[in-house]
Amino acid sequence: YTTGKGASAVGLTASVRKDYQTGEYTLEGGALVLADSGICLIDEFDKMNDADRTSIHEAMEQQSISISKAGIVASLSAKCSVVAAANPVGGRYNPSLTFTDNVDLTDPILSRFDALCVIRDEIDIFQDERLADFVVCTHMQNHPREPNDNVRPRNQETEALYEPIDQDLLRKYILYARTSVFPKISDVDADKLANFYKEIRSAASDSHGLPMTVG
Numbered sequence: 001y002t003t004g005k006g007a008s009a010v011g012l013t014a015s016v017r018k019d020y021q022t023g024e025y026t027l028e029g030g031a032l033v034l035a036d037s038g039i040c041l042i043d044e045f046d047k048m049n050d051a052d053r054t055s056i057h058e059a060m061e062q063q064s065i066s067i068s069k070a071g072i073v074a075s076l077s078a079k080c081s082v083v084a085a086a087n088p089v090g091g092r093y094n095p096s097l098t099f100t101d102n103v104d105l106t107d108p109i110l111s112r113f114d115a116l117c118v119i120r121d122e123i124d125i126f127q128d129e130r131l132a133d134f135v136v137c138t139h140m141q142n143h144p145r146e147p148n149d150n151v152r153p154r155n156q157e158t159e160a161l162y163e164p165i166d167q168d169l170l171r172k173y174i175l176y177a178r179t180s181v182f183p184k185i186s187d188v189d190a191d192k193l194a195n196f197y198k199e200i201r202s203a204a205s206d207s208h209g210l211p212m213t214v215g
Contacts, residue, residue, distance in 0.1 A: 001041045002031045004048035004084075009055035012042075014076055016069040025070040032059045035080040045084035046104050053109055056082070060112040084113070093120050128201045132194035140185050 002011070012030045019026060032040050045053075059065050059078040066075050088094070088102045099116060100107065110116065165173075185193070 001043070004042055004044040004046065004053075004086075007031065007042070007048060007052065009052045012052065013055050013059065013065045013078075014067050016067070016072055018070070025072055027067065027072060027074060027076070029076055030065075032056060032078040032080060032082075033065060033076045036077050037079055039081045039083060042082065042084040044086070046086035050106070053106075057108060057112065060109075082113075093118060095120075123201055125198055125202065128198050129194060132197040133190075136185065136190040136193055140190065 010030060012032055014030050014033055015028050016025050017028055018024070031042075042048075059080075060082055063077070063079045064075050065078050067073070086103050086105065089104055093102050099118065100110065103110075
């Protein structure tokens with residue numbers, strides 16, 4: 001697995017490194033070579049620059065990577081399936097345009113994929129409501145109810161601490177919070193969150209809106 005934003009041509013294919021103790025050069029396989037006889041997953045495929053993306057043409061077509069550097073001439077096996085995920089231009093897929101116009105990828109690289117799948121984030125009020133309820137309910141189930149006598153009023157002021165907290169004390173505080181404090185979302189607040197999510201999802205369906213997902 002690798003990401004297109006942080007991957008380079010040598011990181012995907014192969015590189016030549018010098019051993020400073022022996023002075024000899026050695027080959028180091030990249031993601032495609034390491035995935036030989038397996039699957040290489042590349043996320044954010046659209047974030048790669050054209051030069052790095054072009055470097056995998058041979059691997060996807062010939063299932064091998066040829067390298068000729070520092071006196072080393074070799075062909076490395078890269079018999080792997082490539083599964084790549086890319087975002088549409090502008091963050092939203094436009095059904096009125098072709099697939100090529102929606103993604104910032106060249107025809108040569110697209111032709112090397114056996115299948116091109118489009119997963120659209122459809123705006124559906126009913127489905128959005130079910131998803132919001134599921135997320136809120138999951139959060140509430142993961143945090144058991146805390147007795148009401150341990151709940152502080154929201155308007156209760158706390159004294160500000162200006163001195164830095166000792167690291168050992170901070171560790172104990174975090175451990176205590178993880179084991180003894182169980183925040184709870186009330187049913188009213190859960191409904192507010194679900195309704196707010198539906199509203200911003202509906203607003204995102206506008207042509208000038210930004211895509212909204214669940215984090």
